[in-house]
Amino acid sequence: MSDLIxxxxxxxxxxxxxxxxETVYGLGADATNQAAVDRIFEVKGxxxxxxxxVHLAGVEDLTDWAVEIPEYAEELAESFxxxxxxxxxxxxxxxxDFITGGQDTVGLRVPNHPVALELLREFRLLGGKGxxxxxxxxxxxxxxxxxxxxxSELKTRLGENDLVLEGGVSAVGVxxxxxxxxxxxxxxxxxxxxxxxxxxQVTGLAVRAGDTQIRVSGSLKSHYAPVAKVVLDGEPxxxxxxxxxxxxxxxxxxxxxxxxxxxxxxxxxxxxxxRKADTLxxxxxxxxxxxxxxxxxxxxxxxxRSAH
Ligand code: TXA
Ligand code: MG
Numbered sequence: 001m002s003d004l005i006x007x008x009x010x011x012x013x014x015x016x017x018x019x020x021x022e023t024v025y026g027l028g029a030d031a032t033n034q035a036a037v038d039r040i041f042e043v044k045g046x047x048x049x050x051x052x053x054v055h056l057a058g059v060e061d062l063t064d065w066a067v068e069i070p071e072y073a074e075e076l077a078e079s080f081x082x083x084x085x086x087x088x089x090x091x092x093x094x095x096x097d098f099i100t101g102g103q104d105t106v107g108l109r110v111p112n113h114p115v116a117l118e119l120l121r122e123f124r125l126l127g128g129k130g131x132x133x134x135x136x137x138x139x140x141x142x143x144x145x146x147x148x149x150x151x152s153e154l155k156t157r158l159g160e161n162d163l164v165l166e167g168g169v170s171a172v173g174v175x176x177x178x179x180x181x182x183x184x185x186x187x188x189x190x191x192x193x194x195x196x197x198x199x200x201q202v203t204g205l206a207v208r209a210g211d212t213q214i215r216v217s218g219s220l221k222s223h224y225a226p227v228a229k230v231v232l233d234g235e236p237x238x239x240x241x242x243x244x245x246x247x248x249x250x251x252x253x254x255x256x257x258x259x260x261x262x263x264x265x266x267x268x269x270x271x272x273x274x275r276k277a278d279t280l281x282x283x284x285x286x287x288x289x290x291x292x293x294x295x296x297x298x299x300x301x302x303x304x305r306s307a308h
Contacts, residue, residue: 020167026133
């Protein structure tokens, strides 16, 4: 694991480290180093007023970054961290404007991936407080779910001291559920693997409708978009790509990009299927939306935005 010590040192020295997580790969920087965080925005081509999620080694680090934490947020953190959930909380002084986009809140997450967790622990041992990491893709594009995707997309934009860590294929495949915990009731700002039902089960609270005042770039109407045109629930024609559950047949002349057996597999394969459409140079992809209240909500959300 000495390569992770080297990676932690690179972060401390202000370099970028792309890291695997269970949702998607992130492009990490020391969340307290403005120059390093600036480079994330530069490499991604992302508007600077969009806040970044700070990744932590454990629940115990929450109070470094957040204040006035409601009881329900603690319950969520205890239940779902490490895991595919980001909590938006009132920020402490550690969370500066260059992390929060000038807002008085900060997004925090403990990822559930052995490489990410080990990196976060080594980083903490060196005095690091948290790793800011948006998805490791160019702004507006599809998030990477394996290290090859990060290389192919960011290779020419990364510096010689930046690193890309290997961690296999992301097990969840879509970004974390973002939960606004700044009011009496929680609200989902971006759906993910942690669902409304799971939040209610753990907190005993209803989930209120999301507040659009808070800036979430993943909530822009057009996002997660490949070059190919994505059409929802259309009739696939010869020459088109097709993403649908395995129960949906592939018509003659149609390129099957994914045929997941269930919604969890759909989420895991979604982004690589969209990337494959571009690799194959397809001009149109038909995506058949999955049904259900589980991770299907997140899949429908991302597909709707990629189709916009
Ligand atoms: O699964 C994930 O969340 C991945 C992995 C790498 O952890 N990260 C990720 O980061 O998706 P990014 O930057 O691509 O999306 C994070 C979203 C953005 O839409 C951002 O606006 C929102 O989180 N966000 C961050 N801090 C926030 C805050 N204080 N209030 C509201 N939204 C916030
Ligand atoms: Mg993103």
